[in-house]
Amino acid sequence: MIEEASHIFLPRAASTTRTRSASVYDGDDEYRPEPVAAPEPPAWCDGSLRIGIHTSIAGDIAGSLESARKLGCNALQIFSASPRMWPRAGARLAPADAERFRARRAELGLGPLVIHANYLINLATVDPVMRVRTIRAFRDEMLRATALGADFLVVHPGAARGAGLPEAVRAVAEGLRHAARGVRLADKFGDMSRGGLRVLLENTSGMGSCLGAQFAELRAILDQIPELPLGLCVDTAHAFEAGYDLRTDVGLEQMLAELDGAVGLARVPIVHVNDSKTPLGSRVDRHEHIGRGKIGREAFRRILTHPRLAARGPGGLPGRAFILETPIDVPGDDRRNVRVLWELAGVPAKQAPRAEDGFSMQRTRPKASGTRRPAKLQKKSRRAAKPRTARKG
Numbered sequence: 001m002i003e004e005a006s007h008i009f010l011p012r013a014a015s016t017t018r019t020r021s022a023s024v025y026d027g028d029d030e031y032r033p034e035p036v037a038a039p040e041p042p043a044w045c046d047g048s049l050r051i052g053i054h055t056s057i058a059g060d061i062a063g064s065l066e067s068a069r070k071l072g073c074n075a076l077q078i079f080s081a082s083p084r085m086w087p088r089a090g091a092r093l094a095p096a097d098a099e100r101f102r103a104r105r106a107e108l109g110l111g112p113l114v115i116h117a118n119y120l121i122n123l124a125t126v127d128p129v130m131r132v133r134t135i136r137a138f139r140d141e142m143l144r145a146t147a148l149g150a151d152f153l154v155v156h157p158g159a160a161r162g163a164g165l166p167e168a169v170r171a172v173a174e175g176l177r178h179a180a181r182g183v184r185l186a187d188k189f190g191d192m193s194r195g196g197l198r199v200l201l202e203n204t205s206g207m208g209s210c211l212g213a214q215f216a217e218l219r220a221i222l223d224q225i226p227e228l229p230l231g232l233c234v235d236t237a238h239a240f241e242a243g244y245d246l247r248t249d250v251g252l253e254q255m256l257a258e259l260d261g262a263v264g265l266a267r268v269p270i271v272h273v274n275d276s277k278t279p280l281g282s283r284v285d286r287h288e289h290i291g292r293g294k295i296g297r298e299a300f301r302r303i304l305t306h307p308r309l310a311a312r313g314p315g316g317l318p319g320r321a322f323i324l325e326t327p328i329d330v331p332g333d334d335r336r337n338v339r340v341l342w343e344l345a346g347v348p349a350k351q352a353p354r355a356e357d358g359f360s361m362q363r364t365r366p367k368a369s370g371t372r373r374p375a376k377l378q379k380k381s382r383r384a385a386k387p388r389t390a391r392k393g
Helices: 063-070 095-108 128-148 165-179 215-224 236-241 249-262 297-305 333-344 375-385
Strands: 050-054 075-078 113-116 152-155 198-202 230-235 270-273 321-324
Touching: 050 333, 063 075, 063 095, 075 321, 095 128, 113 128, 128 152, 128 165, 152 230, 165 215, 198 215, 215 230, 215 249, 230 236, 236 270, 249 297, 270 297, 297 333, 321 333
Parallel strands: 050 075, 050 321, 075 113, 113 152, 152 198, 198 230, 230 270, 270 321
Antiparallel strands: none
């Protein structure tokens, strides 16, 4: 018989009561997200004078940056595609090319970057077929500009071609609105240090039925689409050819007063600096080298040093740039025009960006019209042009 255990060990009963410590709120435990840092203003908004030129994208679009550097510029303008051909719908830049372009531009510190839209784009047209093509092409311009990290996209308002002024103004405004749908633009036009793409309407010489010879016409377009970050690009040759006499102090002050009253100088971040081959009020658009045209060298000195067009000071606009669109008749014209602007602006050669000696976007002298062909070629040409007679027999 097994002796019965005198002691049975049972697990100790759990206490039915627990001591609960009262939770105390500690503000240090609360999650606080880090504040989003404000973006650094771009280098070109540092208040320094910005001078550039339209550079070629032939061969490699990033090559335009090297050209600007070698010409002694700290800003530039380019086309994003061929300016005189309709690109295929949806034409885009290769992401690798766009990334390489942005990286190289940052290394060189160039800015602002201005893109000029295709010359065939006519936002004022009321022709249904041309209108669809125009809106698609301008939308593609916006997309390429944002891919490249451009600051401004310049476009001509277009030609009415039979439509009345009110109808043409509405057509331009609606065309811009449709093209911009879904495109990421700057939040607003002001405070350019925040970055983003802004669209600029360029004044015109008034040739034919082109809109924009008067600043009031451009203001009428801006008023219809206040939701878009729009401003103006003022071309000196176009203004002169439209009747604004920039050759005198009084004429320049009158133009600036009218421009300021129409849209405000704060909405004019880009000035196309071009002399004119045609006289005051000609309404014919022909650019000339600085100081060799009808506007003259001293007028450009006043423009480049005017306090209301400066990058610094109470009347200035940080980041405003002066961009050349002058011809290159012989190699070196581009470099010489850039150097003239720095001189007229009062910047000593040692303080201006250094240009590369001998560099030009045009390597060879263009053939003059009417040049005689070599005698050997002329003789060969005459033989080829002589009609053949049938052989007898």
